[in-house]
Amino acid sequence: MHFPFQGNLFNVQFPLTEYSQNKLHFPRRPLSGLSGVVIGTAFAWNSAATRLTRTFGNNDCTVNRDTDSGWYVDAAACYFLGTSVGGLILGPVMRMIGYRWSMIACDVIVLIGWLLLSQVDWAPVWITRLAHGIGTGGLGLLTPTYIAHITDFRIRGRALVFHHAFVCFGVFYAHALSAIVTDAQLTGICMVWPVLHIIVASFLPESPLYAYICCDDAEKTKSAMRRINGVDYDVNTDYAELERYVFEYECLIGENKCRLVRKIIAIGVKLVVLQHTCGASAAIFHAKSVIGGFGLTTEVAGYSDERVYANTQTIITIVFATQVLLCLTTVELVEFWGRKFMLNASAIGMGLCLASMMLYQSFFPTTDICTSAIESDEWHKYVPIILVCIYLCSYSIGWGPIVALIYAEVVYFNVSTYRIFLTNSTIFDIYNKQILKHYVTAQKWYSSLIYASGQFVLFLVAYVFFDAKALLGFNKYVMWTYIASCVISIISVYFCVPETRALPLNRILHRQLSANYCTITRNQ
Template identity: 25%
Template sequence: MSPSVFTLFSSIGCLISGYVADWLGRRVTIVACQAPICIGWLCTGFSKRRAITGIGSGMALAPPRIYCSEISLPNMRGVIGACSSLSVSIGIAIQAGLGKYLNWPVICYICSFYTVTNFICFLFLPETPFFMLKTKSLDEARAALAHFRARDYDLDKEIDQMRKFKEANDIRKISARERLSLLFKPSAYKPFTMVVVYIFISQIAGTSGVPIWAVEMLTIAKSSVDVDTGNFLMCLTRLVINCLTVILIFKTGRKPLAHVSALGVAVISLVIAIYTSIHKEPSLAPQILFMIYMAFASIGYYLIPFLIASEIYPLQVRGILGGFTVSVTGILMFGCLILTPYLLDSLGLTYMMVIFGLMSLLGVAYIYVFVPETKDLTLQEIEDYYNKRIPALVSQRRLQTLQDIGARRNKTDINVVERKSI
């Protein structure tokens, strides 16, 4: 029950951090959330209560992703955004590894000390240029942007785009009532609904239940590998694949990875179901199959919904919607973590994996129809699309590049024709 309590209370922290991120800023929220995490780890070390840690961790989930999306160039936003999930995987793998050699209170004290170092380091973070654009002047937004760009970078061009975006969308510091009214506009609730449904499908495909209840599932599947070692290997698989995904997302974009993840989870879940229904003797195969499951889940399900959420939500309520998203995720995870052992007892591992596989097949269709591709798009272009100011999600920079290449080719062809005619 403890992981479920942690997950449930993290939803409360997400709601708090979402509002604070839009009110006081992304940087302030990232710094402030270290306090409850530190206190929570200490309390967890002294007892078995995880509520405070859950609240603090919930507060820390959304703001870093928003921060990364708002400081990145369009072509690097996916890579930098993927590093958030990579960091989570590193933390999970480290804790799983330490758990084999240290007792739980010692691990909690180490984590508490780590949050203190985070607090000190995060004090030196500059605020994001988009938050400064919303709450301060254009000059202050420019100063913030300069922290994240090279010295020879053309700041004027990007600032001019931000100025036009600010004027077109009436970007300014708004009241709580205005912020509430913005939540009910199509540009806010449509992308929010799309992301939440995507996350819901990922949860009922087992992406939380499998890693949390891995020891029990490996035992039922008759894995010949020590179950604690097997659990660590699954965490390590997630880490390795996340490292690979950081590279892949730079080349492929979001949607292809999302499709591969959903289809892969569907197929491997059904393979596990077939295997467990036929083979009853101890074997290495269950360990390998569950590691493959974690690999496919790590490519997209653990990454893409939250990366897209940090990109497509409107600037004025990005913090609140980001907090809502992670909060809903926490509630869904809580339900799945509670439900998974009951499914194991009542249906058995075989039929439970069949359900996971079928739900992931549903995810393949959903991603194809509803999930947008945001690679190389600026945050302004994405928001303009959802505000119906542009007809399609097309990168103007990429379009201009293609037009320039076409113009150069035409000019070259004309020169060749002229030389031949002479």
């Protein structure tokens, strides 16, 4: 196959993301931080609210349907379903109103959720959590994609991992404050972040890729480029490169359109499903229910729920603070060691922690590590909680932040652009174009549907089949399922996920078009 401009364009930066080393990074940094905190605070509310609802029982923070706080558990289901809905509808909505207005719309929905939560006496909690889910589900897909469009390919990985670091910070922020404020105060403090994000998003430029492909407006595209790089920036050269890139994209995919999209969809589905079947995301969501029973003070009878809660809060605060630090470390490592290495290191870390817990259970058979007394000579009872903490932290160096990065680079961009080229094709007659019109309509939903399917898997793992006592209660069926997911993820990443480190998006596409894809990408 002959690729036009092969000697030049494959060695230059993608014109939407790699303008110059002197570009202004104003849109990226506040966007990454504020969007991450908005997502993190909404995600963490359920676990943080276990303290505020005061529904402890038997010296643990676990909340279940059998207590008077059954609404809390059902609110979690509404949140997960909301993220699926938000991710599903984002694609078509974004193509109608653009990235900037889509961000503002998602923030407004999250803000409405917080406002309703502040009036919980008349607004059902499940409605507020549904609003939180829809808004954060949209932001979880929209923000990484937007960052990938406007960021230099040499630092694209860092920028997207930086975004996840602030998601972890939002989780830490909500949990830490829940220990010292009331529920109304926590709601008010969390409400500040979507307001700030709306203000920042109103000054952001539109994605140049959206302006070029969806609006077909040269002046709007150039204006977006100038807003990103400065008013004195000459966009004509990069705009010409963009036109060449678009032409080459169509030539590259040639007769391989369907095969390419099938391959991209397969990668996306594997990533979003395996991200949640390892169990870490569900455990983070229900952190106080998972770790709550292990208060580190149960060896002395008569301690109050407040004392047990204080120790649980200390453990969770340390874990989430460590996750933030690990994400910031991953910011530097992701462009040095690559995406695949970080994913596999994360899966190996989680798998080893879970396997070590099973090994511990074989040496010290017990199913009541959370409630039994810890004597002075039973130091080994601290081992499971340490392993659980390491397990949660391992998630934050790979399967937490890297999946969104690869999804933005590999799945969302190529599926969306493929849809545009089908629309602009001139080789079909009138009859075929009518058939193609319906096919293109289906294509609009591909990338959003993949993301939404991942959120639905999280709903199944964290709500339908979730067991708060599975880890520290040594539920062997659940733990073996998590271990199997880690093993499958290692194999899948090694053989069938492309390495996209420091690659312009056109080079990523070229690798996906390789004839022996699952063979040659493992060492690249």
